[in-house]
Amino acid sequence: KRLTAAEIRQMYLDFFVEKGHMIEPSAPLVPIDDNTLLWINSGVATLKKYFDGRVIPDNPRITNAQKSIRTNDIENVGFTARHHTFFEMLGNFSIGDYFKKEAVAFAWEFLTSEKWMAMDPEKLYVTIHPEDTEAYEIWINDIGLTDDRITRIEGNFWDIGEGPSGPNTEIFYDRGEAYGKNDPAEEMYPGGENERYLEIWNLVFSEFNHNPDHTYSPLPKQNIDTGMGLERMASVSQNVRTNYDTDLFMPIIQETEHLSGKSYGTDPDMDVAFKVIADHIRTVAFAIGDGALPSNEGRGYVLRRLLRRAVRFAQKLDINEPFMYNLVDIVAAIMKPYYPSVEEQKDFIGRVIKSEEDRFHETLEEGLVHFNRLKESADAELRGEDVFKLYDTFGFPVELTEELAEENGLKVDHAGFEKAMEEQRTRARESRQKIQSMQVQNETLANIKTPSVFVGYETLETTTVLE
Ligand code: ATP
Numbered sequence: 001k002r003l004t005a006a007e008i009r010q011m012y013l014d015f016f017v018e019k020g021h022m023i024e025p026s027a028p029l030v031p032i033d034d035n036t037l038l039w040i041n042s043g044v045a046t047l048k049k050y051f052d053g054r055v056i057p058d059n060p061r062i063t064n065a066q067k068s069i070r071t072n073d074i075e076n077v078g079f080t081a082r083h084h085t086f087f088e089m090l091g092n093f094s095i096g097d098y099f100k101k102e103a104v105a106f107a108w109e110f111l112t113s114e115k116w117m118a119m120d121p122e123k124l125y126v127t128i129h130p131e132d133t134e135a136y137e138i139w140i141n142d143i144g145l146t147d148d149r150i151t152r153i154e155g156n157f158w159d160i161g162e163g164p165s166g167p168n169t170e171i172f173y174d175r176g177e178a179y180g181k182n183d184p185a186e187e188m189y190p191g192g193e194n195e196r197y198l199e200i201w202n203l204v205f206s207e208f209n210h211n212p213d214h215t216y217s218p219l220p221k222q223n224i225d226t227g228m229g230l231e232r233m234a235s236v237s238q239n240v241r242t243n244y245d246t247d248l249f250m251p252i253i254q255e256t257e258h259l260s261g262k263s264y265g266t267d268p269d270m271d272v273a274f275k276v277i278a279d280h281i282r283t284v285a286f287a288i289g290d291g292a293l294p295s296n297e298g299r300g301y302v303l304r305r306l307l308r309r310a311v312r313f314a315q316k317l318d319i320n321e322p323f324m325y326n327l328v329d330i331v332a333a334i335m336k337p338y339y340p341s342v343e344e345q346k347d348f349i350g351r352v353i354k355s356e357e358d359r360f361h362e363t364l365e366e367g368l369v370h371f372n373r374l375k376e377s378a379d380a381e382l383r384g385e386d387v388f389k390l391y392d393t394f395g396f397p398v399e400l401t402e403e404l405a406e407e408n409g410l411k412v413d414h415a416g417f418e419k420a421m422e423e424q425r426t427r428a429r430e431s432r433q434k435i436q437s438m439q440v441q442n443e444t445l446a447n448i449k450t451p452s453v454f455v456g457y458e459t460l461e462t463t464t465v466l467e
């Protein structure tokens with residue numbers, strides 16, 4: 001069934017409301033009262049309060065469409081069909097209510113029923129944990145899958161250390177031979193790096209407590225936590241090669257074509273650039289809209305790194321001046337029906353992006369010249385102090401230098417870079433201490449009683465006043 005991304009999002013929520021769930025609104029990307037996470041990176045991340053029992057939900061069945069940021073996928077972006085740094089996760093959750101049987105049945109109904117996604121059941125494959133015989137039997141007996149469509153994966157166990165944990169089952173869509181070889185087990189793993197069997201949905205069955213002594217005991221109440229990638233579902237529904245070819249991204253790509261005068265789909269290197277730009281502008285616009293700002297550490301550094309990565313890729317489209325800020329309007333327009341935050345703040349977001357682009361452009365050209373010189377003289381590895389200079393003087397995030405180095409077959413001396421960084425931190429600390437001690441002196445001066453400070457004047461003019 002051919003649907004827009006907005007229709008899929010709505011259909012997902014409608015389906016689970018029909019199954020007795022309540023809708024939880026999408027939370028901001030910057031976590032609220034959770035300092036264990038840099039960004040909200042999944043639907044469940046905003047619902048921890050229900051999973052760990054701090055808050056009892058009004059309804060134990062919850063569904064959401066949650067904006068998410070994942071930094072572990074940055075290097076994939078532009079190169080795989082399916083990875084983004086910003087994406088939407090559609091999820092359904094059971095807090096001690098339904099469990100495996102219902103979760104699997106819901107997923108199957110949503111995907112295959114004519115009324116909902118109407119996907120061809122013959123194209124769906126699943127993975128399970130090898131010891132999860134319960135899940136295996138549900139897939140075989142309740143759903144009617146044949147054994148050859150089920151792959152056992154040791155890694156299908158959701159475990160973040162102490163706390164709830166459990167096996168998961170993932171649903172893959174076979175996009176057909178045009179995308180690769182024919183063996184699902186081989187194609188799906190290791191690393192999940194394939195373009196043919198696309199992972200669309202992950203169902204986590206949290207049924208154990210991971211104890212402090214690393215044993216596992218059954219949880220008194222079992223939970224369900226699922227996540228489906230909206231962009232991936234859109235690519236399947238719209239029958240396009242990559243997530244970028246869906247209605248969520250194409251308007252951004254078209255705007256970039258317009259700005260660059262280059263065409264998408266004519267050259268593989270340029271396509272990577274179009275994708276990187278379209279991905280990164282969404283992330284940066286949404287993150288700024290949710291309160292983050294570019295800076296040199298933490299969340300701000302991620303934004304800086306993404307913007308600078310996009311600016312560098314834009315050079316492949318012969319764009320050599322600030323331009324990303326021009327894409328904020330189109331991001332706002334695509335997303336505003338469900339996420340008005342970018343629309344509401346688009347002028348501010350555009351200004352922040354523009355000034356960050358301006359800053360990087362001031363040093364980018366020189367930095368690249370410098371890099372090229374280093375490249376000529378380097379043997380196989382860029383020295384740490386050179387990487388540091390690119391960072392410190394030319395504003396190249398170290399990951400950017402790494403990518404450049406890799407493109408040129410060079411390695412990067414990480415330890416050397418870290419050492420140079422540490423030396424700079426020490427210098428900064430020392431100079432801060434100096435400034436502080438100067439401030440103390442100033443304070444001392446300021447506290448000195450006025451009469452004695454002005455003694456000079458007074459003595460000159462009215463010598464006798466002070467006496
Ligand atoms: P993959 O193996 O493809 O990297 P994953 O197993 O890391 O995905 P999960 O943590 O299971 O992903 O997240 C649940 C769902 O969210 C995935 O099945 C997928 O549809 C979607 N998803 C995960 N990461 C991304 C991403 N970087 N960009 C877009 N969608 C994603």
Ligand code: MG
């Ligand atoms: Mg992943």
Ligand code: MG
Binds near residue numbers: 192199
């Ligand atoms: Mg996976």
Ligand code: MG
Binds near residue numbers: 201
């Ligand atoms: Mg997964």
